[in-house]
Amino acid sequence: MSNGFIENSENYQPGLSIDCVIFGFHDNQLKVLLIKTPYEDKWSLPGGFIPLDQDIDTAASTVLNGRTGIEGIFLRQFATFGKVKRNDQHFNNAVLEHFKIPKEAGNWFTQRFVTIGYYALVDFLKAIPQKDNSQEIIEWIDHKEVPELILDHKEILDKALDTLRIELNLMPIGYNLLPEKFTIPELQKLYETILDKQLDRRNFLRKITNIGILNKLDEKKSNVAHKAPNLYTFDKDKYEEVLKNGLNQGW
């Protein structure tokens, strides 16, 4: 939350915010980008407000781009949260004072905020956490070790992960989370981490290759213990096509 914003609250959509659950994958762990709040021992999702002259998707994209430095990435709206008490007592006097927000502008903050949740899948190595100011702490945190979050951000994070799990059955995934060249075991670890479930190596290989979105390279991963696994890339065109048409038809 920049001071530039505070002075211009009338330029933003009142009572509405954006929160982004930004997922990355590294060291076989699903990571989430979180920000430490300066005024208490809790963390929060990267978020922002919606300029009156911006589409909500654009505002979400701005948050994501501002926090990772990359753009054109996978970003999806998944739910909107608006319980009456969701930010009750949050922007209290102590917090307003911390941000040096004058009392008369305080009303803008103390009202109930409805927040629109987006989740993003980004390349961990390309997405460099960006601070809003020098004091800020923003870090990738293993989704299994998420500390206490402010407000209902835990609920938002859980819902994002639930959505991702469901969408894993409907669309291919990995293009936005893995480096350009990757191995099947790496891709499998990604799936296993998201689903929190072990998958059979051999069946996974069969199923994932049958989708027809992978290009096997004449190249093996180097500097690895044990047998060197083959490297693959995604076939961008076919990937996009499957992403558009969906995986399982069901009926």
Next chain:
Amino acid sequence: MSNGFIENSENYQPGLSIDCVIFGFHDNQLKVLLIKTPYEDKWSLPGGFIPLDQDIDTAASTVLNGRTGIEGIFLRQFATFGKVKRNDQHFNNAVLEHFKIPKEAGNWFTQRFVTIGYYALVDFLKAIPQKDNSQEIIEWIDHKEVPELILDHKEILDKALDTLRIELNLMPIGYNLLPEKFTIPELQKLYETILDKQLDRRNFLRKITNIGILNKLDEKKSNVAHKAPNLYTFDKDKYEEVLKNGLNQGW
């Protein structure tokens, strides 16, 4: 939009609204509940605003209950719409005059509105369209014959139907759309209508019964042409269980 509301705009969440896509099923047609706008030859989705002291889900439930007279029904948030221009030029002077909204309160309406979309599945025969006032026209309309809608309501309706199609693969459906006793062919027609696709009778029967949510009754439908089909009910407990756990696991 009642006049009671207009006089109390400060009691509602600014710049936010609810729109409900209410689906019913009748005469083998998927119906949508629509409202004729009094000031032009377009229709709109039933909607409303969000009281400051109500959760957004509650506000959606209020809209639905107020428009159909029933409660405790299937209601899901599916997306939030917030393009900058989505209600640009909509609440113009002519409209404000029609509703006798004073200029100073008009600003509340002419700002950009972000709307939270919900879709509902209701029993056509139990849901009686409720007018806000005697002049209002509110009707069930076949989803294939939807007239021109205001704003981005067509986009909202399409997105609701897309969501329903996807969720058809993840959860059972019919409990909220069909009468208590129904036949397999009726249930199949419901699926075919939503999916806009023909299904094989025999394969459908096998698949739907394998889910284990149907109770076959010792009773046949009467007064029908041709062979009388068997009547079924849903096994509420098993239905709820499948609804909770989901249908296809995928991975």
Next chain:
DNA sequence: GTTTAATGTGTTATTATGACGCAATGTAAT
């Protein structure tokens, strides 16, 4: 009674899935 248009039940071939076996490969220990 015969016709007609539906429903109920069953069959078969094909495909997808889940649970494995086993050889190949590259690192690390001896």
Next chain:
DNA sequence: ATTACATTGCGTCATAATAACACATTAAAC
């Protein structure tokens, strides 16, 4: 160098799910 070991790549088999289709049954309409 030889061996042990963990991991990868490829394949098999039984079972389940799916798609396509045949045939008998039923009740209203003529």
